[in-house]
Amino acid sequence: MSKNPIINALSASAYIILVVSVMTFVTRPLKNKPDTFAAPIIMLSLLTLSVAVMAYLFFYQPLLLFIEGKKKEAVNLFIKTVGVFGVITAVALTLLYSGLI
Numbered sequence: 001m002s003k004n005p006i007i008n009a010l011s012a013s014a015y016i017i018l019v020v021s022v023m024t025f026v027t028r029p030l031k032n033k034p035d036t037f038a039a040p041i042i043m044l045s046l047l048t049l050s051v052a053v054m055a056y057l058f059f060y061q062p063l064l065l066f067i068e069g070k071k072k073e074a075v076n077l078f079i080k081t082v083g084v085f086g087v088i089t090a091v092a093l094t095l096l097y098s099g100l101i
Helices: 005-030 038-067 071-098
Strands: none
Touching (some): 005 038, 005 071, 038 071
């Protein structure tokens, strides 16, 4: 990914918005139908995919820096990325509870 924690955190947020949007629109016609055997399989597959995507967005660049011997820079990038993502999450929660979204 990038060495910019803001881009990494925004990418994670964009991925989450994409997954939720697709799930909302795809499952809308299925609301009145019972779950099938495939539902848990699909959800676990989506969870696995999401873990892989988030690992790439949050850990790939810090891991490369760590391997290069830039341990302090690696830790700083990871902490900043998580911090920015935390701020984005806090803003979203504030907007949700205030009724703006």
